[in-house]
Amino acid sequence: MMVMTQENKTERYDRIFEQEFMPQIDALYTFAYHLTYNEDDANDLVQETYLKAFRFIDKYDEGTNAKAWLFKILKNAFINQYRKKAKQPNRVDYEEIVGYHDEEDTNFSSYMDLREEMFQGMMGDEVTNAINALPVDFRVVILLCDIEGFTYEEISKIIDIPIGTVRSRLHRARNLLKTKLQEYAESLGFKDKRS
Amino acid sequence: MRDQNYQELVKKVTMYLDNELSESAERELLREIKANPAYLKVLSQEKSFREFIKSIHRRKPSPALIQSIKEKIRIAPV
Structure with missing residues (x-):
């Protein structure tokens, strides 16, 4: 030995x-x-x-x-x-977020054309601001998954939450980003296709 | 596409883009996408969105930080 x-x-x-x-x-x-x-x-x-x-x-x-x-x-x-x-953005009340998105999700598919216009690079720094403005728990899963390429299982171990929670948090984080981007788009004069 | 179906499709496409679908689920999704042009649009839009978000800037640590870590490690007991 x-x-x-x-x-x-x-x-x-x-x-x-x-x-x-x-x-x-x-x-x-x-x-x-x-x-x-x-x-x-x-x-x-x-x-x-x-x-x-x-x-x-x-x-x-x-x-x-x-x-x-x-x-x-x-x-x-x-x-x-x-x-x-308390130097970082406040934690979010998930129930508030969930409720908000349940309401938004029913019409979500009608945002698709609007988002496609946004992907043409017209938005500038506001997009970065939208990412920065994500609540920290949502920003973490986006960073770990989309930027660092960790699997759901790895993310689950890194932040000590079940895989199902990783999946739903990612889903909500991305939806939150899409909603924020839509708000920016409208402020720049893009029309909401639903109206 | 009904909203419920749309949400289910987005979830599946998302997991596919995250490389989290099983092989059989991936095959099934790709079959569905092939058979339905509207599904292909969802896939390409979700993919664009992902690439768009990625395009979050990586930042480099300063040489001073790297030097400081190495110096502190040199004197740190294990």
């Missing part, structure tokens, strides 16, 4: 850190920035994530999903540090 000496343990941890953890820093920073919208806070969050990852590196199985593991650490750090400080 091979006994792991302190020296080869250190070498192994250094290798994991350099080869598996550090390559994820761009994705982690993008995620942190879109959670906090503040460069200093994003820096602090990413730094805290890496320090925690290193502290608990013996809990990580080499060659497994480092990206998902680090994202989970970052998400927990965000909740612990930043929700307490």
Whole structure:
């Protein structure tokens, strides 16, 4: 049986850190920035994530999903540090959102032509604002799924919610975005096709 | 298309675009899409919407942040 000496343990941890953890820093920073919208806070969050990852590196199985593991650490750090400080947008009342969308969804298909016009690049920065204005719980699933390409199962593990909730939250987040984009379109003179 | 059917179709198309449908469900959806031009429109619009949203800017961490992390790791006990 091979006994792991302190020296080869250190070498192994250094290798994991350099080869598996550090390559994820761009994705982690993008995620942190879109959670906090503040460069200093994003820096602090990413730094805290890496320090925690290193502290608990013996809990990580080499060659497994480092990206998902680090994202989970970052998400927990965000909740612990930043929700307490209330620097991020308020959590939403899901019932309010659900009720609102149930009402909107009945006529949703009539938005399709309008949205197609919007996809021609006419909207500019208002679209970015719509994404930024999403409640944080909805923004998180959009970022994890659409930007980082995590599976529903991975997202479920990262943010500790059932897969069914991941699916419904994504559905609502996308519908909320579509609704927000529709409002912007109307403010720029696009007509709601229902009227 | 009735609203209920439309919502069901959007859900299936969404899961298809997220690579979350089983192989058999994916085959069934693609068969439905092939048989119904209106379904194809829904797929292309949902796909456009997804690409549109993606086009959320990635941000790069500063070299100073990377340096700071590496320095702190060097002195941190495991």
